[in-house]
Amino acid sequence: MAIENLNEFLAGYFQSHHCQLLSNKNGILQVQLTEEMDRALMNRPFYWHYIKKMGREGEPKQLTFITNPDKREEQGEWIHFGSPRLQQILRHLKQNEKYTKLFQRVDPHVNTPMYPWLVVNLKISYKGKQKKEEIFSLGLQMVTGEMRAEMMNTLRTIPLQQTISDYCYTISPIIRLNSGYKRMEAVIDNYIENQTHEWAKASLLAMKEDIDTLKHFYVEQTDIETETMEKEIAEIEERYRPVISYEVINGGMFYLSKV
Amino acid sequence: MNKISIQKDSNYIDQLQAELEKGEALSSWELFSMTYEAELTSMTPEFHGLRSLDFLPHVNFMDHQVSTAQQVIEQMNGRAILADEVGLGKTIEAGLVMKEYMIRGLVKKILILVPASLVNQWERELNEKFYIPAIGHRRNYAWEEYDILISSMDTAKRSPHREKILDIDYDLILIDEAHKLKNHKTKNYEFVRSLKKKYCLLLTATPVQNKLVEIFNLVSILKPGHLGNYDDFLTKFGKDRTKMKDDLFLKQLVQKVMVRNTRAETTIKNTKRNIETVWLEFSEPEKEVYQLLENSIHKSSFAKITYLREFCSSREACYLSLAKLNDINNPNELIQTITSKIETLPHHKKAEKLVELIKDIGDEKVIVFTEYRASQLYLQWYLQQHGISSVPFRGGFKRGKKDWMRQLFENHAQVLIATEAGGEGINLQFCNYMINYDLPWNPMRLEQRIGRIHRYGQEKDVHIYNFAIRETIEEHIMTLLYEKIELFEKVIGHLDNILAELEITNMEKEIATIYSESESMGEAKIKLDNLSHVLKNTFHTGSEEEQYGN
Incomplete structure (x- = not known):
């Protein structure tokens, strides 16, 4: 997409x-x-x-x-x-365009309930020696707790608008926004825990090698030398230390007719 | 796993809650989904490869530039010496590396240290080619306020800038002409060592000029300890210049932090260099003056050689120095005779030939190099008389004026008349005709001249014309020196090493000494011939051991 x-x-x-x-x-x-x-x-x-x-x-x-x-x-x-x-x-x-609230456009003749979904698109960065990113689009039905991946692909097939259609009413969510988001985070945490993270191992190894090499350079342990060495160790750590970060691209509440 | 730190986005959901509670209209579906598409488009899905190439479709990178950038990022982890030969595009490689790191969000704060005369060129190149918003440091700019600043080393290392800069954690430091950091006892070196930096690129065409310990010092900026400590290195490799090839292990170690592409290995040789010597004869009256200068002035003096060279360039150049010599209160009869003869001379043969050649070349841009200011002025006037537009260029011009002249040349004038290439001067790849109106005696200067146009970015074959007048000092230099060592065809690009090897620091002086210490022109010719033999031999033995990079 x-x-x-x-x-x-x-x-x-x-x-x-x-x-x-x-x-x-x-x-x-x-x-x-x-x-x-x-x-x-x-x-x-x-x-x-x-x-x-x-x-x-x-x-x-x-x-x-x-x-x-x-x-x-x-x-x-x-x-x-x-x-x-x-x-x-x-x-x-x-x-x-970080926040939204949208309703499915429908043309009913009878009263129709609209179910609340929390949708969050987020980017995961894996940063070590190198960096890569992954994007997830998650949807959580706030009544039943059903979670879906690739939510944006689902939404693309549904007509959406900023106001609620006639004869429609919204169902109040049972799950609170904050705990809904926690559930999504837990899914991502789990996904990350189940990876082997070879990239992080390689980064840690390179970091150790560079720090060991660095220590060869300093013979005299004067204060100035030690200080420079510590500065350089910090630079090496900054360059290699593996970090995974989550960043929300955008998200919002979607009210959809089908459960 | 537990050694990976995890940073979560804990604010977003509260902000969403707050926005929803406001009850105002939020993003439309179209813009909301476009934002998602935008992220999918600009994300970096793989650890490997260069994303930056997709972002720079307007630049045609050469294979060696792409592979160098990739090697620096993926194998050297962003700390490297870029040591390509002159004209292969070290700037391009460095720009690619920076761009890649910026796209991947690994680099934001950059400091670029270059010679003062190159600040504008770097600024223009990074902005135009790479869309990297780098700006040259100006007075009163705050170092912490701008993300990407270009400055000269001299400014940066001076108080109060020095203190400000040392306080900043830089993501990337780039140093051009890094061979100036070969001595670890200098202020510059100490300053660079103390910068706080994550990634670091050192650019130089000559990583080892004299001593192997120079490479030790450069590597120690990037990766201290990689070549051991200072004392051990000296014990093992000595203080003198030794060949890297003597030690395979050292060579391999250096290759881990240095990339060196050579002209011979890269595809740049696809644009050819056509070199042609244009022989001219003096007219009779000109010959007469030349002989008068040669025979009548005291025979072995530097001054005489200068007058002869000047006379081969233009009447004006010679006239001016002779006039200076002539004391008004105590006029020298001989000099007066010569100057009055010069006054009656017609236009210089070379100038006439120049106009003819430029007209033959047609609509193309042409660079003309001369050694003398007086000839420069004369030629500008003379070309104008023949309806040819030209702009002057001198090494002494201020930065802004150099840029302006370059632009005038590129957009308006047909000819650029320059007195000095300036080793760190301007790039003129849009031009592929060069006329050496007179030849410098220092072949390094010739190399720099040619380097202005025959470099990365040149898309056409390069044509170089060398003017020389028969039966003059120019003929000696041309046939005995330059043609003999095949300077233009082969030796250019290796001169640095050859001259260092022979411990010739000033070629110009060397030749002048030959002339002034010789009793006759014949003797001078023999000595010149010897010199070219030595140069040629050094080149042939030297070229085999050049390849310490990869």
Whole structure:
């Protein structure tokens, strides 16, 4: 589910932010920014400060994004996975889209209950000599306690909106948010405990080797030498010590009709 | 397992609770799921490999650059000496390593120490090629405030900067021209040793210049103890320069912390170097003046050789130094005769040829190197008379002016007329024609000149033209020295080692001495011939043992 079509991704992003798409063909997307998005992306706080002081409306800019590498020569910004502009947009997403509350869109004729799910997307980092990451999407039904993996894939098939549909009512959760999250953490803890962690063993071994090597260097045990050596040992530990960390990407409450 | 520390995200759920209680609209499904997609896209799924390549589709990396970056990260764990030969892209390799660590979230705080003249170039290269937001340190910048700063060693090691820098825990330290740290007793060395750093890259084309102990000192910055302690090393390998190949074990140890790619092994040789000597004859009146200079001024003096060389470059260069010699109150008759003859001379043969050649080359950019300021000015004027636009370049220009001239050359002017390559000067890979209007006597300078254009990033074959005038001092240097040692074809790239081996510290002086101490031109020729023999032999025996890196 990673981004496959950058052009579609960008078009979706700007439309969701109520920006008008002026044109979009052959991998060239032209967008009229809103004031809000101009402030978020164009990095010109003085302009906005000044224009508002003058009591004027201000003119948000237009941007042209080229995703088709064959059209790089045309007027506009060539945007790709490494470009600062895309990184800026991704950062903007990560900072602003951490929390949600959504309802399944249904069209019932009778009263229909909506069941509460806690959904959490999180990233696990394994850092030793090198680093890698893993992403999990977990869903917990807050009444029955049923847990599902790959929750985002399930949700993709369900129409969702920010308000509850007519004739629908929500079932109150039995599990509290905090203990729901604890259950998810426990699942991850368990997953991590069941791995052999060769990477961590290799890192610890490399750390020990480097520290042993370091001790060969110092012959005299003067205070200054000992101090330098301790500084260097700390650097080695910082570089190799294995750490696993959890970081929530985003999450929220989802109310779904089926149990 | 219990040695792995685990850090959990304990705040998130309380924040979610608080947001839900506010009762305001939260993220829409579209933006919520796009954020998840974004993370899936930018995550690092494997310990191995270079993620950075996907992020830099606009750069064509060469194989050796990619494999070097990967080796530094995966086998050397981020502490390494990058010791490629000049022009193979050490900067690129270092940029890749930095970018990779940044993408993986392992590096945030970086300090880059480079010669002052290179600060802008590093800044531009890291920003344009790698999208690494590095900035050159300016007065009053706070060291702790900017994540990625580029500075000269001289600034960094000075109070009050020194104290501030030593307080910071750096994720990565990069030092360019690191051979300047070969002596462990210097202030620079002591400063670098005391920096707090996680990863560390040392860049140098000449990791061992004179003594093997230099490599010991460099390695001790990265991995103290890797080559044992100082005293043991000295006992074992001595204070003198010895060949790394004598000791296979040492060679292997060094290879664990150093990568060295050579021109011969890499694909850069795909762009060829075409070298052509352009022979010229003086016109009769020019010949007359040259002979007058040669025969009438006191025979063995450095000054005379200088006048001859200058006269081979331009009337102006020679005229100016002669005029300086001439005391107004006590005019020297001979000099006056010569200067008044010079005044009547037509345009210099070389200048005429230059215009002809540039017109033949057509629309391409051309760099012209001359040894003399006066010739530089003259040529700029002379080219302009023929409708050819040019900009000047001198080593003495300030940083900003150098950059500006480079830009003018790249975007507006056809010709750059430079007096000095500056070993640490500018890169001009967008240009592939070079004219050595006159040749320096120090072949290292020639190497630097050529290195400006024949380096990583050059996509076309390089054309080099060397001007020389028959029956002058230029002919000696050209035929007896440069052509004989096959300087342009073979020796460039190895000069450093050859000259160090022969303990020749100043080639220019060496040649000048030959001329001034010889009774006749014939004697000078024989001595020059000898010198080139020695150089050539050293090259042939030396080239076999060069390969201590990999």
